[in-house]
Amino acid sequence: xxxxxxxxxxxxxxxxxAADALWADLTAGSAVPTASGAFTRPPAHARVGYxxxxxxxxxxxxxxxxxxxxxxADVRRAAAELNAVGMDRGHLVRIGPFGGAPRxxxxxxxxxxxRRRVTAELREPGGPEQxxxxxxxxxxxxxxxxxxxxxxxxxxxxxxxxxxxxxAVVRLLDAAEHAETQWLQAAQARRAGxxxxxxxxxxxxxxxxxxxxPTSPEGPTAAPRPYGKELEGQLYSVLSRKPGISRKVAGWAxxxxxxxxxxxxxxxxxxxxxxxxxxxxxxxxxxxxxxxSNDIRVxxxxxxxxxxxxxxxxxxxxxxxxxxxxxxxxxxxxxxWTADIACRSLRPTHRAPRGRRPxxxxxxxxxxxxxxxxxxxLTVVVDxxxxxxxxxxxxxxxxQAAERFxxxxxxxxxxxAAAAGPDRLDGLPTRFRPVIADTSGPxxxxx
Numbered sequence: 451x452x453x454x455x456x457x458x459x460x461x462x463x464x465x466x467x468a469a470d471a472l473w474a475d476l477t478a479g480s481a482v483p484t485a486s487g488a489f490t491r492p493p494a495h496a497r498v499g500y501x502x503x504x505x506x507x508x509x510x511x512x513x514x515x516x517x518x519x520x521x522x523a524d525v526r527r528a529a530a531e532l533n534a535v536g537m538d539r540g541h542l543v544r545i546g547p548f549g550g551a552p553r554x555x556x557x558x559x560x561x562x563x564x565r566r567r568v569t570a571e572l573r574e575p576g577g578p579e580q581x582x583x584x585x586x587x588x589x590x591x592x593x594x595x596x597x598x599x600x601x602x603x604x605x606x607x608x609x610x611x612x613x614x615x616x617x618a619v620v621r622l623l624d625a626a627e628h629a630e631t632q633w634l635q636a637a638q639a640r641r642a643g644x645x646x647x648x649x650x651x652x653x654x655x656x657x658x659x660x661x662x663x664p665t666s667p668e669g670p671t672a673a674p675r676p677y678g679k680e681l682e683g684q685l686y687s688v689l690s691r692k693p694g695i696s697r698k699v700a701g702w703a704x705x706x707x708x709x710x711x712x713x714x715x716x717x718x719x720x721x722x723x724x725x726x727x728x729x730x731x732x733x734x735x736x737x738x739x740x741x742x743s744n745d746i747r748v749x750x751x752x753x754x755x756x757x758x759x760x761x762x763x764x765x766x767x768x769x770x771x772x773x774x775x776x777x778x779x780x781x782x783x784x785x786x787w788t789a790d791i792a793c794r795s796l797r798p799t800h801r802a803p804r805g806r807r808p809x810x811x812x813x814x815x816x817x818x819x820x821x822x823x824x825x826x827x828l829t830v831v832v833d834x835x836x837x838x839x840x841x842x843x844x845x846x847x848x849x850q851a852a853e854r855f856x857x858x859x860x861x862x863x864x865x866x867a868a869a870a871g872p873d874r875l876d877g878l879p880t881r882f883r884p885v886i887a888d889t890s891g892p893x894x895x896x897x
Contacts, residue, residue: 463519466490476529481537483599485591502593503528505625507633542614543734564592564623593626621710621731628711674703674711681724686717704729720780721772738782748789748812764866777871778852781820788851789814789830796843810834823848
């Protein structure tokens, strides 16, 4: 990391233009590409007291001459944090478009709103291909990150476009929104406190020697607390309507990764129970990759769900009392598990330059529903076979798939299996909800 000193700084403060140059210099070798004008181009908020850099809020101050400045040490700390982030460009998260996505409460929105900004810009003529714009008010970066260099566009069915970003960047931007929310709440609390006369015994805040006064809250904001079982057994349809629930959720750390701040309530669409508060990144990872209303492509992310981080995800899914009582998974997840685990040995391979590689892409569909297990049938097929010879690999009845999953669960995650079944149905709904399987439909952002 460069340690060069920016000329023209006083008492550790540098101008916004100098901060732009320093930020670009310090992050030149970062795995996450950064943008120029992090302090001086929209959507930076330097002239209202702060700037977002990665997942950090950096305060700005107005000097005696009316010029806005920022602490050089804070810029260096933010750059060091960003440089420490590792990124797998192939580990992608879908960021839009989502139909019917629920809106946040207006008083709980943050100015960043990075998903809305990206979606609005990509829907404009020219989309991501057009050069960076210079008009006032146009977003040029997000928290100092040049997201255009990382955006991946995919087309489904030859017509519908979807947009994806690396998971590490999504987590950074989610952390920036969370940090901004806490920052603004702290600023609001300080303004409210300033309106109350201070007691005579309490000394007033002293000004700096040259007349400067910070215009932003000082000190770190509270870290999100670990999630316990505070919401266990509650129905999402009831809890989601309670005032201030978004603010309460933001106070927890994600119940899956336990590092990023939570932003949404993940819930079971079959039984309607809240599982836990999770971050947007984990919520997107958990969503099945639906092609049609009853069709799932077994994407690479299932390697993490059923192999790498199996225990954490099984615990998360079984936070739903309905799934835990039946010792199973929601139908889309059970279908993906059946194709990826139960039918793995049936998947053929083909010769490749470095040995053999699995044939095509796995896909699983189903007829019927979990509400009528006897009539529900899962069909595992191979798409895009190089030789065109492989199609249907297996047809597995729902009950058989559930039995196989129960046996695998007992072997793979015995602690999770011990807390499940057999069929403790007290308090469960008498009629399960149908599976919501269309990713463009309403309410699926919280799948």
